[in-house]
Amino acid sequence: MLSFIAQIGRSTIRQLTGMGRMLLFLLSAFAWACRRPTRFRLIIYHIRSIGVDSLSVVILSGIFTGMVIGLQGYYSLRKFNAESFLGSAAAISLLRELGPVLSAFMVTGRTGSAMAAEIGSMKVTEQIDALYSMAINPIQYLVSPRILAGLISMPLLTAIFDVVGLYGAYLVGVKLLGVSSGSFIAGMEASTVFNDFYSGMLKSLSFGLIITWVCCYKGFQALPMATGVGQATTESVVLCFVLILVWDYFMTSVML
Amino acid sequence: MIRVVELHKAFGGQQVLRGVNLELETGKITTIIGGSGCGKTVLLKHLNALLLPDRGSVMVDGADITKIGESALNAIRQKFGVLFQGAALLDSMTIYDNVAFPLREKTKLTESEIEKRVDERLNQVGLAGMGYKYPAEVSGGMKKRAGLARALAMEPEIVLFDEPTTGLDPLLGKSIHELIRKMHGAFGFTGVIVSHDIPEVFKISDRVAMLANGVIAEAGPTRNFLASSNPVVRQFIQGDVEGPLSVL
Numbered sequence: 001m002l003s004f005i006a007q008i009g010r011s012t013i014r015q016l017t018g019m020g021r022m023l024l025f026l027l028s029a030f031a032w033a034c035r036r037p038t039r040f041r042l043i044i045y046h047i048r049s050i051g052v053d054s055l056s057v058v059i060l061s062g063i064f065t066g067m068v069i070g071l072q073g074y075y076s077l078r079k080f081n082a083e084s085f086l087g088s089a090a091a092i093s094l095l096r097e098l099g100p101v102l103s104a105f106m107v108t109g110r111t112g113s114a115m116a117a118e119i120g121s122m123k124v125t126e127q128i129d130a131l132y133s134m135a136i137n138p139i140q141y142l143v144s145p146r147i148l149a150g151l152i153s154m155p156l157l158t159a160i161f162d163v164v165g166l167y168g169a170y171l172v173g174v175k176l177l178g179v180s181s182g183s184f185i186a187g188m189e190a191s192t193v194f195n196d197f198y199s200g201m202l203k204s205l206s207f208g209l210i211i212t213w214v215c216c217y218k219g220f221q222a223l224p225m226a227t228g229v230g231q232a233t234t235e236s237v238v239l240c241f242v243l244i245l246v247w248d249y250f251m252t253s254v255m256l
Numbered sequence: 257m258i259r260v261v262e263l264h265k266a267f268g269g270q271q272v273l274r275g276v277n278l279e280l281e282t283g284k285i286t287t288i289i290g291g292s293g294c295g296k297t298v299l300l301k302h303l304n305a306l307l308l309p310d311r312g313s314v315m316v317d318g319a320d321i322t323k324i325g326e327s328a329l330n331a332i333r334q335k336f337g338v339l340f341q342g343a344a345l346l347d348s349m350t351i352y353d354n355v356a357f358p359l360r361e362k363t364k365l366t367e368s369e370i371e372k373r374v375d376e377r378l379n380q381v382g383l384a385g386m387g388y389k390y391p392a393e394v395s396g397g398m399k400k401r402a403g404l405a406r407a408l409a410m411e412p413e414i415v416l417f418d419e420p421t422t423g424l425d426p427l428l429g430k431s432i433h434e435l436i437r438k439m440h441g442a443f444g445f446t447g448v449i450v451s452h453d454i455p456e457v458f459k460i461s462d463r464v465a466m467l468a469n470g471v472i473a474e475a476g477p478t479r480n481f482l483a484s485s486n487p488v489v490r491q492f493i494q495g496d497v498e499g500p501l502s503v504l
Contacts, residue, residue, distance in 0.1 A: 122346075129306050130344035133337075134358045134410075135330035 025139070025217050029147050032140035042145040043152075050146075050212075051153030054110045055160070058103050062161040065102055066168025069093060073169070074177045083173075087184035088191030090169035095196045099162040101248055104207035107157060108240040112215040115146060116236035119219025120229040128220070143216045147209065154208025155201045162200065199255040206251065207244055214240050257282050258303060258414065258446070263312035265298055272298050274470030275312070280463075285440055285447035287457050287478075289492065290467035291501060296450040297341070299467060300416055303448060304336045305329055316414075334362060337407030337415040337445070341422055343399040345391040351378070351402045352387030358410050377405040380442070381435060397428040401435065408439060415439075417449040421456070429453055433460050454493060458482065466492060468501060 069090045077083050119142060122128050131138045166188070173179040218236035222228045263276040272295040280286045280303075290296050301307040302314050305321045313320045316332050324332070338344075345354045355374045359365055365373070378384055381401040391399055400420060407415055417436065421429035433453075437460045440447055451457040458464065458478050465475035466489055473488045474481060481489065491499030 118348075125342055125347075126340045126344040127346055129301070130338065130340060130346070132306055133304055133333060134361065135333040136358075136361055137326075 022213075022217050025143075025220070026147075026213050028139050029143045029213070029216070032137060033144035033148060035140065039141070039145055042141070043148050046146050046149030047153050050107060050111045050149050050208075051156060054107050054153075054157060057106050057110050058157050058161050059164050061102060061106050062099075062164035063168040065098055065161075066090065066094065066165035066170075067172045069098070069165070070169035070172030070177070074173055074179065083177075083179050084183035085187055085191075086169070086173045086179050087187035089187075090166060090173070091188040091192045092196060094162050094165045094169070095192060095200045097200075097248070097252070099165060100158050100200050100203040100207060101244060103158045103161040104154065104204065104211060104244050105241065107154065107208075108211050108215075108237055108244070112211045112240055113233050113237050115212065115215040116219040116222075116233045117229055119216055120222030120232040123220060123222045124224045124228055138220075143212075143220075146216055147212045150208035150212035151205060152208075154211070155204045158200060158204035162197075195255070199251070202255070203248060203251050206247060210243050210247060211240050214243065257315075257317065258448075259315040260299070260302070261313045261315065263299070263302060263314065264310045265295070265302070265307065266310055271470060273302075273309070273312075276467070276470070276472055278465055278472050278475060280446060280448055282446050283444055284462035285436075285449060285460055286463040286465060287449040287451055287461040288465050288467055289452055289454065289457070291492065292452070294467050295470060296467055297418055300418055300448060300450045303414075303416060304333055304338065334410065335413045337410065337412035339400065339403045339407045339415065339417045339420055341418045343391070343403030345399060345402055345406070347391045349390075350387060351383065351389055351391065351394070351405075354391070354402060355387070355405045355409050358406065362410065373409065374405075377409055378402075380408075380439065381405045396423050397432070400424070400432055404432075404435060404439065408443060408445075411443060412445060414446045414448070417447065417451075419450055419452075421451065421453045426456075429456060433457065436460055454495075468492070 070086065073086050073089045074083060077085055077089065119128075122142070128138045128142075131141055170184060174181045174184050215236040218232045218239070222232035258280040260276050260278040260280075263273050264271070265273040276299060288296050288299060298307060302309055303316075305314070308322055313322050315321075316335070319328070319332060321329060321332055345351070346357065349357065352374055355377055356370050359370045359373060374387065375384070378387055381404050383398060383401050383405065386394065386398065391402070394402070404420075420432050420436065424432065433456055436447065436449070439445075440460075449457060449461065461478045463476065464478050464481040466473045466481075468488050474484050474486045476484070482493070484490070487500050490496075491501050
């Protein structure tokens with residue numbers, strides 16, 4: 001019985017230590033971001049990597065998500081003779097929830113995993129030690145630019161996801177299923193307020209932070225063995241997905 | 257001068273260094289030998305604070321680098337060049353950019369001055385015209401040469417070599433040793449080599465130290481070291497399975 005309690009205690013301490021390390025890692029990344037030199041070229045490079053390179057997958061997932069909303073929404077609303085509310089249903093669900101969450105999932109899978117693998121591989125092959133030995137702080141060189149790039153890219157990708165998703169819903173609802181174009185757009189306009197857009201953008205900003213923070217941290221924790229990088233990548237993706245959903249619930253409950 | 261005093265380091269429950277004391281003379285090449293897994297690389301990584309000890313100190317030009325702040329440590333680290341075991345070239349950059357990297361980050365040299373310095377270093381290590389290649393596109397020997405060019409880019413006072421010939425065939429290994437000797441002649445740095453390439457590495461060493469059981473078993477000028485009657489040294493140099501060092 002005592003050993004069981006001790007085991008729980010050890011596990012709790014380990015988890016808390018891990019969380020503390022993660023938090024210190026983030027604080028250190030912010031502190032280094034404020035110190036010179038500011039590597040604008042690296043920030044722009046990572047905006048391209050996180051933002052531009054994820055554009056195709058975000059657009060593709062956005063349009064199909066919108067089309068599914070159009071299809072499902074139409075048949076659900078028709079049961080109540082409320083097809084004219086399709087525009088508002090699509091707009092609210094995309095702007096507040098689906099846009100930020102699904103685009104964050106896409107970026108996690110597309111870029112976050114690659115980020116963890118790249119940094120993990122650098123750790124395993126002593127490239128991070130090489131940076132230290134050249135008196136270059138790896139947090140400042142590898143992590144801070146990625147976090148800043150994530151904060152800039154994620155809201156932009158989410159905005160694109162929202163626009164494309166709404167167009168997808170419009171295509172299916174109006175062009176395919178015959179909902180009136182006027183009622184679709186008027187419904188959108190009438191039911192959405194600035195707060196819907198604002199809360200979505202705030203969520204995407206925090207998701208950008210979560211993805212870059214978690215993936216960089218897990219990369220830095222990669223173990224120097226054959227499975228080390230793979231394990232770090234898997235852990236980073238799973239943890240990102242969980243944190244995105246948990247944080248989404250928290251933010252939704254606060255911003256409703 | 258670098259002075260290691262009573263250095264202790266453990267990983268988990270495993271005690272790797274148990275009180276290492278060692279002096280590395282300025283301008284000389286000191287080779288640290290010892291069995292696989294005895295802690296040579298761990299000791300080397302303490303010399304520029306890539307690892308911090310559990311106990312003990314590492315004095316570089318009078319400053320204890322285990323106790324100084326980040327900016328003072330960075331100033332001292334700029335005196336060092338390191339050739340890592342796998343060269344540790346940044347694989348997202350070409351060889352040229354790898355060699356130019358510390359110059360771009362840590363000096364105010366213009367791009368044309370950097371180009372001149374990088375071309376000079378690549379030429380010295382026999383990689384002239386190969387700067388456009390990525391690390392993944394070149395052989396292990398070329399990676400080591402590129403790593404050496406990067407280590408020497410800032411004209412450091414101290415260069416650390418972590419197993420510079422591991423994974424190379426005997427001819428390439430000899431050529432890397434020859435290159436280290438040549439570069440030492442040209443730059444006059446203090447060199448610290450971790451190696452078990454015996455006896456080849458003795459040809460370029462001024463001094464040799466042997467690490468065994470977490471302490472320095474013997475250290476001294478190469479000639480004296482080779483004549484040592486210490487049974488641990490004799491067993492290791494002669495490659496005897498039987499002796500005070502446990503092999504398995």
